[in-house]
Amino acid sequence: MKNLINVDSLTDIVSNSVGILIIFAVINLIHDNNKTYELEIPIEHQTDLKPAYIISKDDRLLVMNTDEVFASAAQQASNGAAANKRIFDLKYKGLYAQVEDEQGIAFHARVTDDWPKFTELETTGSELQKQLNKIDPKEYFAYFFVYDETNLGSTAGSGYESFRVARKYLKARRIKSGWQPVNAESPASICSYSDCRYLPSFLASEAP
Amino acid sequence: MASRASRYARYLPQEKLEISLFPFLSIFLCVMGVLSFINILSSVSTPQKVQLTMDLEQGYKVAFQIFTLPEGIIVAPSIKRLTDLQGVVDDDSKAILAMIILRRKMMIEQLALGQTEANFGATSPDSEDIRLWMYEIRQINEMALRANFLYEEFVLFGVYPNGGQAYQKVRDVMNSSGDAQSISVGLEPLDSNWSLSLHNQEEP
Numbered sequence: 001m002k003n004l005i006n007v008d009s010l011t012d013i014v015s016n017s018v019g020i021l022i023i024f025a026v027i028n029l030i031h032d033n034n035k036t037y038e039l040e041i042p043i044e045h046q047t048d049l050k051p052a053y054i055i056s057k058d059d060r061l062l063v064m065n066t067d068e069v070f071a072s073a074a075q076q077a078s079n080g081a082a083a084n085k086r087i088f089d090l091k092y093k094g095l096y097a098q099v100e101d102e103q104g105i106a107f108h109a110r111v112t113d114d115w116p117k118f119t120e121l122e123t124t125g126s127e128l129q130k131q132l133n134k135i136d137p138k139e140y141f142a143y144f145f146v147y148d149e150t151n152l153g154s155t156a157g158s159g160y161e162s163f164r165v166a167r168k169y170l171k172a173r174r175i176k177s178g179w180q181p182v183n184a185e186s187p188a189s190i191c192s193y194s195d196c197r198y199l200p201s202f203l204a205s206e207a208p
Numbered sequence: 209m210a211s212r213a214s215r216y217a218r219y220l221p222q223e224k225l226e227i228s229l230f231p232f233l234s235i236f237l238c239v240m241g242v243l244s245f246i247n248i249l250s251s252v253s254t255p256q257k258v259q260l261t262m263d264l265e266q267g268y269k270v271a272f273q274i275f276t277l278p279e280g281i282i283v284a285p286s287i288k289r290l291t292d293l294q295g296v297v298d299d300d301s302k303a304i305l306a307m308i309i310l311r312r313k314m315m316i317e318q319l320a321l322g323q324t325e326a327n328f329g330a331t332s333p334d335s336e337d338i339r340l341w342m343y344e345i346r347q348i349n350e351m352a353l354r355a356n357f358l359y360e361e362f363v364l365f366g367v368y369p370n371g372g373q374a375y376q377k378v379r380d381v382m383n384s385s386g387d388a389q390s391i392s393v394g395l396e397p398l399d400s401n402w403s404l405s406l407h408n409q410e411e412p
Binding site (some may be wrong): 017018024025042043094156159180198 | 393
């Protein structure tokens with residue numbers, strides 16, 4: 001007599017699993033079709049606060065020390081590196097700069113490996129937390145230059161997620177924030193002309 | 209003798225009929241695998257509907273939405289409360305509003321048609337169009353203010369990945385437009401798998 005393994009119970013388990021998966025698939029489909037996210041959109045407001053600049057790229061954040069940045073830019077400019085709108089190494093956290101009459105100083109973030117990852121914001125006492133906590137909400141607001149270029153396999157701009165997380169973190173500390181999308185063609189720039197506007201975005205209910 | 213043998217064979221214990229369940233199992237496993245794959249794929253790639261709404265701020269601020277994509281921009285203007293505004297303004301303003309509503313209806317129709325296209329029918333930002341939109345928004349806001357009607361439109365940008373170029377172009381035109389100076393602006397980054405919902409753009 002042929003010895004067959006009794007697979008009745010196994011078949012039972014497998015068919016149950018298939019049934020559950022079908023139910024999940026149907027629920028998932030219905031759920032996704034009906035899911036609508038309502039985003040809260042803060043509006044740009046005029047302010048007396050000064051901007052603290054932050055660059056968001058590759059899921060990393062760089063809180064810019066403008067004193068250091070401008071000192072380095074001035075030094076490079078005095079060496080002639082900044083002549084003829086040349087892009088020069090700022091020798092500051094992988095940033096390259098370009099001095100333009102209309103744009104002030106434009107920053108090209110080329111090497112971001114040294115910048116802290118936004119996930120560090122979840123770690124209490126991390127360097128990134130300390131840097132953001134230094135922003136005094138009575139004097140400053142955070143202004144983000146957010147890279148909108150996508151990385152391979154990503155559905156968001158390379159700086160989007162880190163910007164969202166940092167904005168949420170700052171909001172919890174009553175620090176206002178504003179942003180603009182940047183990329184290689186439209187780099188982050190700091191200038192003092194009237195056209196260069198850096199405004200915080202917040203809800204009217206949050207206004208001082 | 210033969211009849212005895214056949215009688216004996218009739219009473220031989222019969223073998224129990226066993227069916228092999230392995231083919232069924234194989235099919236089940238295949239179906240399960242395919243379903244799991246579809247399930248994971250759909251949860252990862254199914255576009256999530258995003259309805260961009262502004263904080264209503266006492267219920268009177270309404271967004272004129274501009275979505276910026278790598279291919280250009282798509283515009284979703286609001287006409288929902290303009291008909292209410294029409295009821296409280298003077299005759300001249302009524303005629304202007306009628307024109308604006310008509311133009312916006314055409315824009316929404318165009319947008320609805322573009323929904324089937326891969327890029328939602330995005331077009332390159334045209335400076336003249338942007339200036340006209342800003343002029344209309346300013347007109348609407350001023351009419352509402354004159355009529356003491358709680359209504360204010362603001363420009364709301366939804367910036368998709370690689371949509372920064374189009375955004376900068378629109379902002380540059382806005383910066384050079386006198387009409388845009390009094391208009392509030394909001395902006396929000398959007399992921400590429402977030403699709404638009406025209407739900408709140410339909411006339412009541």
